[in-house]
Structures are given as structure tokens and as C-alpha cells.
Amino acid sequence: MTLGEAKDFSYLYSDETKARKPSPLKTCIHLFQDPNIIFLGGGLPLSDYFPWDNLVVDSPLPPFAKGIGAPLTGTKEDSLKVSIKKQDQSNGTIPLARGLQYGFTNGQPELIKFLKEHNTIIHDMKYADWDVIATTGNTNAWESTLRIFCNKGDVILAEAHSFSSSLASAEAQGVIVFPLPIDQNGIIPEKLEAIMDNWNPEAAKPKLLYTIPTGQNPTGTSLADDRKEKIYRIAQKHDFIIVEDEPYYFLQMEPYIRDPKERTAKKLTHEEFLKSLAKTFLSIDTEGRVIRLDSFSKVLAPATRLGWITASKSILQSYVYLHEMTIQAASGFTQALVAGTLNSWGQDGYLDWLLGLRHEYTLKRDNAIDALHKYLPKTDAFVVNPPIAGMFFTVDIDASAHPEFKAKYDSDPAQVEHAIYEKVISSGVLVVPGSWFKTEGETVPPQPVESKMTGNRNEIFFRGTYAAVSPEKLTEGLKRLSIALKEEFGL
Amino acid sequence: MTLGEAKDFSYLYSDETKARKPSPLKTCIHLFQDPNIIFLGGGLPLSDYFPWDNLVVDSPLPPFAKGIGAPLTGTKEDSLKVSIKKQDQSNGTIPLARGLQYGFTNGQPELIKFLKEHNTIIHDMKYADWDVIATTGNTNAWESTLRIFCNKGDVILAEAHSFSSSLASAEAQGVIVFPLPIDQNGIIPEKLEAIMDNWNPEAAKPKLLYTIPTGQNPTGTSLADDRKEKIYRIAQKHDFIIVEDEPYYFLQMEPYIRDPKERTAKKLTHEEFLKSLAKTFLSIDTEGRVIRLDSFSKVLAPATRLGWITASKSILQSYVYLHEMTIQAASGFTQALVAGTLNSWGQDGYLDWLLGLRHEYTLKRDNAIDALHKYLPKTDAFVVNPPIAGMFFTVDIDASAHPEFKAKYDSDPAQVEHAIYEKVISSGVLVVPGSWFKTEGETVPPQPVESKMTGNRNEIFFRGTYAAVSPEKLTEGLKRLSIALKEEFGL
Numbered sequence: 017m018t019l020g021e022a023k024d025f026s027y028l029y030s031d032e033t034k035a036r037k038p039s040p041l042k043t044c045i046h047l048f049q050d051p052n053i054i055f056l057g058g059g060l061p062l063s064d065y066f067p068w069d070n071l072v073v074d075s076p077l078p079p080f081a082k083g084i085g086a087p088l089t090g091t092k093e094d095s096l097k098v099s100i101k102k103q104d105q106s107n108g109t110i111p112l113a114r115g116l117q118y119g120f121t122n123g124q125p126e127l128i129k130f131l132k133e134h135n136t137i138i139h140d141m142k143y144a145d146w147d148v149i150a151t152t153g154n155t156n157a158w159e160s161t162l163r164i165f166c167n168k169g170d171v172i173l174a175e176a177h178s179f180s181s182s183l184a185s186a187e188a189q190g191v192i193v194f195p196l197p198i199d200q201n202g203i204i205p206e207k208l209e210a211i212m213d214n215w216n217p218e219a220a221k222p223k224l225l226y227t228i229p230t231g232q233n234p235t236g237t238s239l240a241d242d243r244k245e246k247i248y249r250i251a252q253k254h255d256f257i258i259v260e261d262e263p264y265y266f267l268q269m270e271p272y273i274r275d276p277k278e279r280t281a282k283k284l285t286h287e288e289f290l291k292s293l294a295k296t297f298l299s300i301d302t303e304g305r306v307i308r309l310d311s312f313s314k315v316l317a318p319a320t321r322l323g324w325i326t327a328s329k330s331i332l333q334s335y336v337y338l339h340e341m342t343i344q345a346a347s348g349f350t351q352a353l354v355a356g357t358l359n360s361w362g363q364d365g366y367l368d369w370l371l372g373l374r375h376e377y378t379l380k381r382d383n384a385i386d387a388l389h390k391y392l393p394k395t396d397a398f399v400v401n402p403p404i405a406g407m408f409f410t411v412d413i414d415a416s417a418h419p420e421f422k423a424k425y426d427s428d429p430a431q432v433e434h435a436i437y438e439k440v441i442s443s444g445v446l447v448v449p450g451s452w453f454k455t456e457g458e459t460v461p462p463q464p465v466e467s468k469m470t471g472n473r474n475e476i477f478f479r480g481t482y483a484a485v486s487p488e489k490l491t492e493g494l495k496r497l498s499i500a501l502k503e504e505f506g507l
Numbered sequence: 508m509t510l511g512e513a514k515d516f517s518y519l520y521s522d523e524t525k526a527r528k529p530s531p532l533k534t535c536i537h538l539f540q541d542p543n544i545i546f547l548g549g550g551l552p553l554s555d556y557f558p559w560d561n562l563v564v565d566s567p568l569p570p571f572a573k574g575i576g577a578p579l580t581g582t583k584e585d586s587l588k589v590s591i592k593k594q595d596q597s598n599g600t601i602p603l604a605r606g607l608q609y610g611f612t613n614g615q616p617e618l619i620k621f622l623k624e625h626n627t628i629i630h631d632m633k634y635a636d637w638d639v640i641a642t643t644g645n646t647n648a649w650e651s652t653l654r655i656f657c658n659k660g661d662v663i664l665a666e667a668h669s670f671s672s673s674l675a676s677a678e679a680q681g682v683i684v685f686p687l688p689i690d691q692n693g694i695i696p697e698k699l700e701a702i703m704d705n706w707n708p709e710a711a712k713p714k715l716l717y718t719i720p721t722g723q724n725p726t727g728t729s730l731a732d733d734r735k736e737k738i739y740r741i742a743q744k745h746d747f748i749i750v751e752d753e754p755y756y757f758l759q760m761e762p763y764i765r766d767p768k769e770r771t772a773k774k775l776t777h778e779e780f781l782k783s784l785a786k787t788f789l790s791i792d793t794e795g796r797v798i799r800l801d802s803f804s805k806v807l808a809p810a811t812r813l814g815w816i817t818a819s820k821s822i823l824q825s826y827v828y829l830h831e832m833t834i835q836a837a838s839g840f841t842q843a844l845v846a847g848t849l850n851s852w853g854q855d856g857y858l859d860w861l862l863g864l865r866h867e868y869t870l871k872r873d874n875a876i877d878a879l880h881k882y883l884p885k886t887d888a889f890v891v892n893p894p895i896a897g898m899f900f901t902v903d904i905d906a907s908a909h910p911e912f913k914a915k916y917d918s919d920p921a922q923v924e925h926a927i928y929e930k931v932i933s934s935g936v937l938v939v940p941g942s943w944f945k946t947e948g949e950t951v952p953p954q955p956v957e958s959k960m961t962g963n964r965n966e967i968f969f970r971g972t973y974a975a976v977s978p979e980k981l982t983e984g985l986k987r988l989s990i991a992l993k994e995e996f997g998l
Contacts, residue, residue: 036679039671040943047937054984056971057937059724059805059898064576065867066808067566067848067860074561085555116808152643156833180530185832188527233550314550317557317607319839341676342647347838348810357558369558376556407550446538446548452531480547493545 019144022304022328025257028223029334033164036337063102063113071100071112071349075357078365084372098356108359115348121339122332123150123324123346127355131324133363137290139326140299149332149339150346151323154263154311157335158226159185160342161259161307164334165223166191172224173256175203177453179233182226182261187456194222195455200401202239203227205246212254224257230294231264231406234453234479238268238405241295248300260297263311263323264406266370268293269378272385272402279382281375286367289374294405304328312354314407315373322350377407377483380490384409384482387491391498393507407483410450411497416474419506433476436504440478443500445493450477510635513795513819516748519714520825524655527828554593554604562591562603562840566848569856575863589847599850606839612830613823614641614815614837618846622815624854628781630817631790640823640830641837642814645754645802648826649717650676651833652750652798655825656714657682663715664747666694668944670724673717673752678947685713686946691892693730694718696737703745715748721785722755722897725944725970729759729896732786739791751788754802754814755897757861759784760869763876763893770873772866777858780865785896795819803845805898806864813841868898868974871981875900875973878982882989884998898974901941902988907965910997924967927995931969934991936984941968 026034047053074088077096088095102112110124122128131148135141151157166172168190174183176195186193197207215221225247229239239247251258273279284292297306304327311323325335339345358366385402388411392398397417403409413436415421415429425431433449440447480497482490501507517525538544565579568587579586593603601615613619622639626632642648657663659681665674667686677684688698706712716738720730730738742749764770775783788797795818802814816826830836849857876893879902883889888908894900904927906912906920916922924940931938971988973981992998 032679032681035681037675039675041671041939044932044937044939047932052935053932054936054976054980054987056973056976056981056984056988057939058975059972060975061805061809061898062576062975063808065864067575068564068808068844069579070563070565070581071844072561072563073559075558084558085553088560090561112808116810118804118809152834152838155831155835159833180532181832184528184530188523188832190523190526313609314552317554317559317603317839318552318609319607319836319842321834321836321838340646341672341679342650343643343812343834344646345810345812347643347812347841348808349840349844350838351810353559353562353840373556407552441535441538441544444543445545446535448532448535448548481550482547484549484551484553485545485547489545490547493547496545497547 019142020302021145022143022330024330025304026330028165028257030163030165030167033334033338036334038337039340058118060118063117066102066112066116068112068116069102071352073098073353073357075360078361079368080372084369084376096360098353098360100352100356107356109356110348110352112348112352115352117348118344121336121345123148124351124355126359127351130355130358130363134366135326137363137367138293139296142299142302143304143328145329146304146326147329147332148324148326149335150351151309151325152321152343152346153313153323154261154309155181156343157309157323157325158182158259158261160335160338161224162186162189162191164338165257169220171220171222172226173208173222174226174455175228175232175235176455177235177450178226178455179228180453183453183455193455198235198237200237202229202232202237202243203247205243205250208247209250212250215254221254222256224259225251226259226261228261228264229297230262231267231403231408233264233406234408234410234448234450235477236401236403236406236408236410236479238294238403244295244297244300248297248305251305258297258306259309260306261309262296263314265294265296265310266315266373267377267407268405269374269381269403271404272382274389276382276386283375284371286364286371289367289371298326304331307331315370316354320350320354322346322354380482380487381409383487384480384490384494387494388498391495393498393502393505395507397505398501407481408479409482410477410479411447412475412477413501414472414474415476417505429474429476436478436501439504440497440500443496445496445500447478447480447497450479453479510633511793512636513634513821515821516795517821519656519748521654521656521658524825524829527825529828530831549609551609554608557593557603557607559603559607560593562843564589564844564848566851569852570859571863575860575867587851589844589851591843591847598847600847601839601843603839603843606843608839609835612827612836614639615842615846617850618842621846621849625857626817628854628858629784630787633790633793634795634819636820637795637817638820638823639815639817640826641842642800642816643812643834643837644804644814645752645800646672647834648800648814648816649673649750649752651826651829652715653677653680653682655829656748660711662711662713663717664699664713665717665946666719666723666726667946668726668941669717669946670719671944674946684946689726689728691728693720693723693728693734694738696734696741699738700741703741706745712745713747715750716742717750717752719752719755720788721753722758722894722899724755724897725899725901725939725941726968727892727894727897727899727901727970729785729894735786735788735791739788739796742796748796748798749788750798750800752800753787754805756785756787756801757806757864758868758898759896760865760872760894762895763873765880767873767877774866775862777855777862780858780862789817795822798822806861807845811841811845813837813845871973871978872900874978875971875981875985878985879989882986884989884993884996886998888996889992898972899970900973901968901970902938903966903968904992905963905965906967908996920965920967927969927992930995931988931991934987936987936991938969938971938988941970944970
């Protein structure tokens with residue numbers, strides 16, 4: 017099948033993006049490669065003066081038989097050496113003489129090639145002229161996305177609770193975030209459609225939908241596959257771009273099974289693993305309407321400060337122009353070490369790594385949910401939704417079940433939330449109040465947005481993570497949380 | 508002497524900076540360190556899953572006796588191994604378990620400590636509450652500076668020719684850049700003062716002066732020390748911030764001596780070296796009015812994507828808030844490798860490295876200027892100003908000396924520039940037209956700005972670099988340039 021080309025969405029760009037002129041210096045950069053030209057055009061230091069050579073790092077060896085967290089012995093049994101030279105370019109590594117020089121704002125070719133191959137394994141791309149560029153992570157990629165599309169006063173859509181830093185970026189730029197109702201399966205397409213169909217005809221329509229489809233932060237929910245198809249159709253109908261911010265995509269887990277005896281530790285094949293993954297907006301997109309933000313932060317390590325954007329070539333070009341004036345490129349050391357490692361592992365080895373992550377996070381999640389089931393008071397006032405992806409769980413609480421809801425807290429769920437937060441900290445555990453993640457942009461047109469899960473306006477929730485601590489500490493922490501809630505609610 | 512505190516310049520901030528609220532998550536982050544709290548607050552992956560350990564790199568050994576560009580043998584004679592472990596923190600290295608984790612937006616402590624010590628060696632700091640934060644290089648640091656201070660429509664000051672990418676950043680943000688007259692010694696204080704004294708009282712006054720004081724890009728000039736004092740006083744009088752963008756500061760060279768026989772290859776002591784360096788705006792600043800941007804791009808390698816800002820603690824805090832929503836932090840690999848290398852070298856070793864750079868760039872500059880003197884036609888129409896710092900030289904040309912200035916080019920120097928550019932390329936060398944770097948912001952109030960050097964409105968110039976190519980190629984390139992000019996001017 018011949019795939020079509022992406023549409024031109026440049027009419028959605030911000031004034032800033034429209035004003036951004038390519039540097040005149042770029043008009044001569046092709047002469048840099050011309051053997052007949054002595055190029056005295058650019059301030060590039062000689063690589064002779066880069067004070068490094070023979071960069072080496074130990075990495076675990078696929079298929080990571082002892083688990084991805086097992087300490088390395090440094091022997092060939094379980095380790096491989098990724099070796100990067102200043103000049104030599106064997107094994108798909110980026111030589112430091114190039115990797116540490118200016119250039120390649122899009123990302124070094126050895127990295128981009130791996131990422132594009134990876135993309136074609138994960139997504140079922142439905143248009144021809146998509147591409148990939150390297151980023152310094154999704155935080156920056158999202159902030160840049162706002163700069164590229166939004167003027168002050170523009171409106172975007174986002175889940176009613178979303179990552180506070182993403183919302184704060186928009187707010188600081190003067191962009192209004194319209195909150196979308198969500199439930200256990202994420203954004204509710206019917207409600208989104210009703211909102212858009214009834215959008216105030218006087219007001220500018222939203223340019224972007226910002227969503228964290230998988231293991232959403234803070235709710236821990238994942239957007240159901242069939243909803244993505246519907247949301248994409250609404251995006252076409254109302255002409256907005258979908259930005260899928262997917263740092264947790266490869267932290268998808270086995271479904272939670274309440275009875276530990278019924279859990280199987282069966283290892284998935286690569287084929288089963290790929291089939292198990294959520295359908296992506298990218299796989300639905302036929303016209304370059306989706307911008308996907310991927311990151312190594314949760315999959316390899318946060319301070320690689322490396323990720324990638326997948327989108328149409330034409331949209332990516334505006335990121336490149338912006339990057340030339342901002343980050344220029346991701347760190348050359350990071351690109352060399354990550355590309356060196358991934359190319360040593362190969363695509364199959366990387367799938368083994370991701371499978372290993374799936375296994376570890378399944379154990380962590382099970383551990384957390386088991387503890388909550390064990391220790392939390394058995395009452396309808398406390399609901400735990402076992403997540404199927406990501407780092408976060410939530411405990412949803414009916415604030416009106418608090419014995420002093422009316423008398424002491426004036427029937428205000430926010431006051432109950434605050435009281436619980438203080439109680440929880442004094443009990444020696446920290447979980448984060450859901451209200452800290454509330455999408456607080458003006459609702460244009462004014463539209464009541466229901467609470468996260470139930471439509472119950474007295475529902476509050478707390479976000480916790482099972483990612484960051486050992487199983488023992490996690491269990492102890494959740495015990496403390498449960499005791500705090502029991503005491504607070506007089507149970 | 509007890510130093511005073513920096514003034515509060517927050518009234519100069521942009522609307523965006525004023526609107527930027529610290530994340531509520533930051534209010535609980537101190538509990539992360541509390542041993543009595545089990546912290547389930549943040550989505551931090553376990554460092555067990557970072558797939559790297561035993562990061563090692565060879566670096567040259569101070570005092571770099573064979574020159575900073577000599578290839579490494581990898582033996583103890585000339586090399587040292589910088590070794591970074593996942594957990595171990597000996598030798599001032601950043602353990603990867605911390606270095607690759609979230610956090611330390613300001614920069615890892617081992618790096619910041621080195622930079623602060625380095626700063627106190629280089630600058631004579633005159634107020635107490637200065638500090639340093641890590642950046643991803645000066646391009647991003649400058650773009651962030653614009654975001655922090657400027658609204659659309661604000662005015663800043665800059666050299667009449669300046670780095671095109673810095674100007675383009677401002678332009679895209681809708682910031683107007685007012686061009687300042689310059690001569691061989693940089694900005695002319697008397698002209699700056701006259702401009703400011705006569706500033707249209709109806710118009711908003713500039714918030715920032717953007718300057719590249721040392722080895723300016725593109726003019727190759729350096730701002731004289733006594734002018735800095737005067738400019739600082741004007742900044743106080745008219746209340747603007749000085750941003751000194753100093754990527755070339757450590758590419759200061761020996762003065763150019765025309766007769767090669769009179770050149771001495773005498774190696775400076777550290778004391779002589781430090782005394783030879785240009786006075787910095789930072790050393791003059793008594794009230795936190797200066798923001799200095801330093802970078803490792805020209806001193807170690809461009810794609811380290813690492814630099815630092817020195818400013819008052821209170822101004823730096825607004826960068827940190829912005830960085831939390833953008834870059835988050837510089838790459839952990841880069842910070843670990845750069846801090847590991849610098850801490851292995853020590854402050855003295857780093858001065859040796861910088862002395863080595865000075866030596867190499869002096870040779871390169873001499874080579875370039877010698878060739879220009881040798882090959883360029885001997886006429887007042889072509890002037891070469893030997894730079895004392897940086898990567899760039901310029902050839903200044905009186906366009907009116909072109910035999911067809913009136914007849915063919917309509918007495919328009921821009922047309923002569925374009926004709927020369929085409930001629931030069933067809934002769935097999937590339938140098939960059941000065942007009943590409945013209946600061947083209949509106950002049951408010953309308954004010955004629957003289958040409959770069961002479962006040963001659965027919966003066967044009969071309970920028971070349973001696974940094975990027977070998978001595979042989981450079982000589983050949985400048986020969987081609989000279990022949991092209993000779994032919995074009997019928998000499």
C-alpha cells in the first residue's frame with residue numbers, strides 16, 4: 017500500500033514560529049561538504065582539542081537473564097563493554113570527533129536510525145513522510161510544542177488532572193488549559209465531543225490536545241484503545257493536533273490479578289509483548305496530526321536528558337528551527353553512550369530490556385496494590401484502581417464519608433484533602449494530593465467538569481508511586497497511609 | 508572587606524516570569540531527605556535499572572607538555588583515566604546513581620563547586636550573594652534570558668553586528684534589538700551614553716544590553732577594559748542589565764606581532780596568564796546587574812552542551828524555575844564526565860589547559876594574519892584587524908573603491924558585498940558577509956548607526972575563522988580569498 021503524505025498544519029503555528037527565519041548562515045552550510053571549497057565560515061573548534069578519547073561503559077547483556085536490575089559482574093557472562101573512540105566508527109558508535117562537535121541538531125544518525133527502526137516495530141505508521149528528531153526529554157519537548165503552536169491567550173485541551181509541570185508551562189506562557197472529563201479509562205470521547213460541538217463560536221478553538229495516554233500522571237489511568245480512534249476522529253472534525261506525551265508507555269504491565277496464586281510469571285515472547293502494547297495515536301494517524309513525545313527518562317535513566325519526537329517532517333522542521341536557537345542538540349556524550357548501548361543490544365535486545373521493565377513494574381504494582389487491599393479500611397469511601405501502566409497508583413476517597421465533613425470542613429472536599437495530607441505526613445509517609453494536578457485553566461465555555469472517576473464532586477484522591485522505593489519500604493509506607501486514613505475517618 | 512548584597516531586579520522580569528509559579532510539588536520535596544518519611548511522592552525510577560556502570564574515559568594529563576592537541580598514547584606518560592562508578596563517589600566524581608537521576612536542576616554539586624572556585628580565580632567578585640548554575644550552553648542560556656526578562660515589544664541593546672542566532676532569538680520573540688555603534692575596541696561608551704540620554708521619553712527603555720565582549724562574533728573585536736567601567740556606569744544610570752556572553756573568553760591570545768622573528772614562544776606562568784586576561788563585567792559589578800554566560804563549547808567541546816551562568820542568587824532562581832519546565836538539567840553523562848575530568852585536572856591543571864588553548868589559538872591567528880598580509884592587495888581599501896581573542900578575523904573593505912561601484916552597483920555597498928561573496932565562493936573559499944550579522948531591530952528613536960569600524964557608510968566586511976581548519980588549508984584559503992578580491996577590484 018502506498019502511504020499518503022502528511023497535511024500542512026502550519027496555519028496552526030504561533031506568531032513566533034511564523035516569525036522565525038532560518039539563519040542566513042544555513043544558506044551556505046551545504047558548502048561545508050564541498051571538497052572544492054575551503055570552508056572558513058563557522059566557528060567550529062578542531063576536534064584535536066576535545067580532551068577525551070576511549071570512552072567505555074559497562075552495560076548489561078541481553079537477554080538480561082538475571083533481571084534488568086541485577087548488579088553487573090563486569091564479565092562476559094552478564095556484561096558488555098560499549099566502547100567509543102574519538103575517530104573510529106565501528107559497531108554503529110558515534111565517534112567523539114563528530115559526536116562532540118556542533119551540528120546534527122536533529123540527532124546523530126546512529127541514534128536516529130535506531131529510533132526509526134524501533135518506531136516501525138512499535139507503531140503502524142499510516143503516512144509516508146514521518147520522521148524522528150532527538151530531544152532533551154519530554155519536559156522540554158512539551159514546552160517547545162507550546163512555543164511552536166500557541167500564542168498568549170490560545171486554548172489547549174488536557175485531562176482534568178494532568179502533570180503539574182506541563183500545566184504550569186502552559187500557564188506561564190499565557191495559554192489557557194481547558195480540562196477534559198476523565199474516568200478509569202482516560203478521556204471520555206463522548207464528553208470531549210459534546211464540549212467541542214458546543215464550543216463557544218465566539219471563542220478561538222483549541223489548537224492542541226495534550227494527553228498522557230499510558231499510565232497517566234497523576235491518575236495512573238490508561239486511555240482505552242477504542243477511545244483513541246474516537247478522539248482522533250474528533251480531532252479531525254474540530255481540527256486540533258494531538259500531542260501524546262508517552263514517558264510511561266513502556267511501563268505497561270500484566271493486568272492485576274487479586275489472588276497471588278493465580279498470577280503467572282510467564283515470560284512473554286517478543287511477539288506477545290508487542291501485541292500486548294496499547295495502540296498508539298501515531299498508529300491511527302493518517303495525516304500527520306499527531307505529535308508523539310517519547311523519552312528515555314523512565315526506560316533508561318532520567319538524566320540522559322534524551323528523548324525523541326515523532327511527527328511529520330514538516331512539523332519537525334519547526335522544532336529544528338527552534339532547537340537551533342535553544343538546546344542546539346542533545347548532549348553528544350549522551351547520544352554516543354545511548355546509541356552505543358542500543359546498537360550493541362540491537363532491536364531485539366532493547367525489546368528484552370523493555371520486557372524486563374514490564375516484569376519489574378508488574379511486581380512493584382502488585383506489591384503496592386496487595387498492600388493497599390490488605391491494610392486499607394474496607395469501606396466504599398476508599399477505592400483503589402490497579403493501574404495497568406506507569407509509576408503511579410491513586411487512592412480515591414469520598415470526602416463526604418469523613419465524620420466531620422460538614423461540621424469541621426464545611427462540606428468542602430478540599431479541606432478534607434488538606435487535613436488528610438497533614439495527617440499522612442505526620443504518620444511518616446508522603447503521597448501527593450490530587451488537587452495539585454488540577455487543570456485550572458478557564459473553562460470556555462463555562463462547563464462543569466466532574467471529578468476524576470465517579471462524577472462525585474466530593475471525590476478527592478492521593479497519588480503515590482511504587483517506582484522509587486524498595487518493596488519493604490513500600491509496604492511499610494502503605495501501612496502507614498492506611499493507618500492514617502483509618503484514624504482520620506474514625507474507622 | 509564585607510561585600511554587599513545584590514539588588515532586586517525582579518521589576519525587570521517578563522510577564523511570563525512573573526506568572527511562573529513554583530510547582531506545589533516543590534513544597535514537599537524537602538521531605539525526600541527526611542529519614543522518618545517514606546517518600547512515595549515522586550516518579551523516580553530506581554537507579555538499579557540504569558543500565559550503566561564503570562564509565563571510563565581517557566583525558567590528557569596536565570600540564571599537557573606535548574600540547575593540548577597531541578594524540579593520547581593511553582599511558583601514564585600523557586593520559587589519565589577518569590573513572591565514574593554507579594555508586595562510588597571517590598575523586599570528586601558524580602556517581603551515576605545520582606548523576607543520571609532526576610534532580611539538581613542547578614547542576615551537580617561536584618561540578619558547581621569546581622565552577623565556583625574557577626570563578627573566584629578569574630573574577631574579582633564584588634558582591635556577596637552571587638552563585639552559579641549549570642546550563643546546556645550559551646545559546647539556550649541567552650534564549651532563556653530573553654524569556655526571563657522580555658515581553659513582546661520590549662527593547663534590548665546589542666552590538667551593531669552581533670551573532671545572528673542571538674539576534675534571531677530576540678526577533679522571533681518580538682523583542683526589538685537596538686544596534687549600538689562599535690569600533691575596533693567594541694561598544695563606544697560615549698555613543699551609548701548619548702543614545703541613552705536622548706532616548707525617546709515616550710518609549711520603553713531597554714531592559715538588557717547583550718554583548719559578546721571578548722573575540723566578538725562576527726567582528727573579532729574585544730571590548731577594552733576601561734570601556735567596561737564606563738558602560739557599567741551607564742547601565743546603572745539608565746537601569747539596564749548587562750548580559751556578557753563569553754564563549755570566547757579563554758581564547759584570548761598574545762598580541763599580534765607583525766615580524767615573526769620578534770615573536771616569543773615564552774610560556775606564561777599562571778600568574779601572568781591570569782593578569783593577561785581581560786577585566787570582566789562580573790569583576791566590576793557591585794549590585795548583581797551583570798549576568799555572565801560561560802560555556803565549555805569552545806574550551807572543551809561544543810556538544811558537551813554544558814555551560815554556566817554567574818549572577819545573583821535571586822536572578823538565578825528565575826532561571827531555575829524556567830529550567831524546571833524546559834531542560835530540567837544538563838545531561839548527567841556530560842556533568843559526570845566534565846566534572847570528573849576537571850576535578851582530576853584540578854584548578855591548576857585547568858589553567859594549564861586554558862594556557863594551551865591560548866598558545867594554539869595564537870599560532871592559528873598569526874598564521875591567518877600573516878597570510879592575509881602576504882596575499883591581500885596592498886591598498887587602503889582592504890583592512891585587516893588582527894584579533895586578540897576568539898575564532899574570527901574580518902577583512903574590512905571599502906566598497907566605494909570597487910571600480911564599478913557607481914556604474915554597476917548603483918553606489919550600493921550591499922550589492923558589492925554580494926558580488927564579492929559570489930566571486931569568493933567561485934574561487935573555492937567560504938567567508939561570511941558581515942551583513943548577515945547586522946542588528947536590524949528598529950532604531951527607537953531613529954538614530955543613524957555608523958558602520959563597524961570607520962564610520963564609512965561604504966564599509967563592508969567579511970568574517971572568516973582560523974579555528975576550524977589546518978594551517979595549510981587556512982593559508983590556501985586566504986590565498987584564494989586574496990586572489991578573488993584582487994580580481995574583483997581589478998588590482
